[in-house]
Amino acid sequence: MSSPGVTESQDAEQPARAAGPEQPHESTRRTGGGDLSTRALSLLQTGVGRNAGLVVALLLLCVVGAFTAGDRFASTDNALTILRLAATIGVVSIGMTFVITGGGIDLSVGAILALSSVWCTTLATQVIAEDTHWIVMAGVALLVGIGCGLVNGVLISYGRVVPFIATLAMLASARGLAEIISLRRTQIVTVPGFRDFFTARLLGVEVQVWLFALVAVIGWVVLNRTTFGRRTIAVGGNPEAARLAGINVRRHTVLLYVLVGVCCAIAALMLVARTTTGSSTHGTLYELDAIAAVVIGGTLLSGGRGTIVGTVFGVLIFTTLTNVFTLNNRSISEQSLLKGAIIVVAVLLQQRLANRKSSE
Amino acid sequence: MSLRSPLARAPRARRIGAGAVTALAAVSLAACTSNTPSTENEDASGQQAQNVVANDEPGDEVVIGFSAPAADHGWMGSITTSAKKAAEQYSDVDLRVAEGTNDVNLQISQVETFINDGVDAIVLLPFDGAAMTPVAMKAMEAGIPVINVDREFDDPNAARVTVLGDNYGMGVSAGTYICSQLEGQSDAVVAEIAGIDSLPLTQDRSQGFEDALKSCGLDVDNRVAADFTVEGGERAASNLLQAAPKIDAIWNHDDDQGVGVLAAIQNANRDEFFMVGGAGSANAMRSIKEGGSVLQATVIYPSTQAADGIKLARLLAQEKALGDLVEVEVPREVQLYAPVVTKENVDQFLPTAFES
Incomplete structure (x- = not known):
């Protein structure tokens, strides 16, 4: 009953990412084992160790890239290409990290992105935006994201629909609605200033990439340094205990889905700027890419443990992989195969760690 | 060479x-x-x-x-x-x-x-x-x-x-061919199985088809839309065959979905009509070459x-x-033609046809 309270006080003293995994399941905390293997294991279990694995994986990819494609890989332009590709899916993945850490899942992210992109580029919206400011489009996109998240969250926490099913329904409906609104046509952005804002460069890097960085930093702070973040971890780890500890689990769950909705809307705006279009086909299968990035990052799919840094690395690993494959003239199919293998290996490693931990 | x-x-x-x-x-x-x-x-x-x-x-x-x-x-x-x-x-x-x-x-x-x-x-x-x-x-x-x-x-x-490619031209080619085959039968029943209806390319194809039929006094009596997949073609064709007890000619926009369309036709035991395909798959062309099927022709959309x-x-x-x-520079735009493939000229097109 008092455990979340204890957890919170412990968190404050802990290095942020280490706090995540240690959370609610545990009454006993390990303080580093006696023999070497336990010590190595405990290092792996801390955020630093786990992220070290991801850093190694990313570095390995970069070495392969530099080795096979040389200067074509190791150039500033190419790095920016990777980051631009990573930005959209990255923002979605940050939101997904919160939902998964909170014990849920959101399969509708790609569909919400599509709906936001379509709604903020309708003729009516654009006419208003042309008369006033492109920010109107951003507002519309955010409202759509919040609305969809709200529906998801309310269905899940008050309607007691399983997250998988509720968001699966949203996946179907949001894309359907996007098709109805756009008549399955591509809507072209004519509002001046909109694209310029997102593609403008700041210190040589596009605003859309900075936005990704900003969302990641805010996400990290919120998850690791705020009550909201600690509650998310508590709710994901053991909702009953969290409820008993006085957390309004239902309301918190709704907020989590709204948060991922907002992330989808931001990603939608980035994609609209990148393509100058809104379309019901935008964001197809982003849910899988986002979940994959979150999972290989080290966030537990069962909730209760989440890492933003891991997710960012997960996204970068997959986008760098794509880039290396493109540079080497390799097919998407081979890449998908490798992607699957990476996910399996990452999860197997995680499970091993989790098992060892629980058997201690 | x-x-x-x-x-x-x-x-x-x-x-x-x-x-x-x-x-x-x-x-x-x-x-x-x-x-x-x-x-x-x-x-x-x-x-x-x-x-x-x-x-x-x-x-x-x-x-x-x-x-x-x-x-x-x-x-x-x-x-x-x-x-x-x-x-x-x-x-x-x-x-x-x-x-x-x-x-x-x-x-x-x-x-x-x-x-x-x-x-x-x-x-x-x-x-x-x-x-x-x-x-x-x-x-x-x-x-x-x-x-x-x-x-x-x-x-x-x-x-x-x-x-x-020429989507409008595909419709025109299909319509003109059907006109030539149904010469003089102004009361003939013509059916159309379109692709995804909301796409401009489908609308262009249908427009061309309608325009060409009009020039010989025919029109589209039954029209259904599928989705370019075998499954969708089967579903749409089954409905169409139910709706129209007697048909003289069918134009199906796409040979991939045509595999499903032909399956539906076979299941319904219908062969009182002839069919024209679209896009030009190797499958369809081989079937045209062999003969014996309702599929008599297909209109190419070059792959x-x-x-x-x-x-x-x-x-x-x-x-x-x-x-x-004569031009020194490569032209700005190249629009390809949409020829009709029949038993007579199929050998000419088969090598460049796509495998579905």
Whole structure:
């Protein structure tokens, strides 16, 4: 009953990412084992160790890239290409990290992105935006994201629909609605200033990439340094205990889905700027890419443990992989195969760690 | 044909050799192996062959970037494979293929990679023409000519050359053929099985079909829409056959969905009509060649247009002109013809048809 309270006080003293995994399941905390293997294991279990694995994986990819494609890989332009590709899916993945850490899942992210992109580029919206400011489009996109998240969250926490099913329904409906609104046509952005804002460069890097960085930093702070973040971890780890500890689990769950909705809307705006279009086909299968990035990052799919840094690395690993494959003239199919293998290996490693931990 | 040609063409020639291609004139062979629709060359005679040879001579080494949507349809699969084949023909072409994606975000980054690489030309079949316009523009601004295939950009300045099929023309060809077959029967029942109805390409095809039928006093009595898949074709055709107890002619927009349409027709035990297909799959053409099926003809929407894109990209990069034209520069737009394939001319088209 008092455990979340204890957890919170412990968190404050802990290095942020280490706090995540240690959370609610545990009454006993390990303080580093006696023999070497336990010590190595405990290092792996801390955020630093786990992220070290991801850093190694990313570095390995970069070495392969530099080795096979040389200067074509190791150039500033190419790095920016990777980051631009990573930005959209990255923002979605940050939101997904919160939902998964909170014990849920959101399969509708790609569909919400599509709906936001379509709604903020309708003729009516654009006419208003042309008369006033492109920010109107951003507002519309955010409202759509919040609305969809709200529906998801309310269905899940008050309607007691399983997250998988509720968001699966949203996946179907949001894309359907996007098709109805756009008549399955591509809507072209004519509002001046909109694209310029997102593609403008700041210190040589596009605003859309900075936005990704900003969302990641805010996400990290919120998850690791705020009550909201600690509650998310508590709710994901053991909702009953969290409820008993006085957390309004239902309301918190709704907020989590709204948060991922907002992330989808931001990603939608980035994609609209990148393509100058809104379309019901935008964001197809982003849910899988986002979940994959979150999972290989080290966030537990069962909730209760989440890492933003891991997710960012997960996204970068997959986008760098794509880039290396493109540079080497390799097919998407081979890449998908490798992607699957990476996910399996990452999860197997995680499970091993989790098992060892629980058997201690 | 240059000295180089027989060597370069040997593997392809063997493959085609099984067919009756040997009976065709040298011009036609050139057409098949060069992956350009034969119609372009048919009226060109010997002079065309000479020009092709001149342009086929190895020139400066050129790097061409190529990107297309995922091969989730036989036609789209053939787009990439025929583009690769076209490139293999040339010792001076280094083709970089960024393969198959329906994610515009990813396709944009593929093109960005080509720009970073400083390729000599980019051949692009966008998943979504409008969405790929900004990055194509970026390539053009970087001095890399972009060859836009099939799905148009929304800004003409984003492409140096545009290669297009003719959707309206497909409808016209199908309608004209049906008119000629049903001559004099003004009360004939004509049915149409369209693709995805909301797509402009489907609307263009249907418009062309309607216009052509009107010119001989016919109209579309029954119309259903499917979705370019076998399953969708089966469903739509079953409904259509239920709705229309007697039909004289059917035009089905797409041969991939046609596999399902033919299955439905077989299940319903119907054969009082003839059918015209669309797109031009090898499957459909083999069936037309054998005869005995309701499928009598198909209208081509060339799946080799990206291959044409590669050839044009090479010409552009090597600063060569298009053979048979007086112009010094490669034209701005090439629109391909939509010929009707029947038992009589099927051998001519089979080699460039796509496998579904």
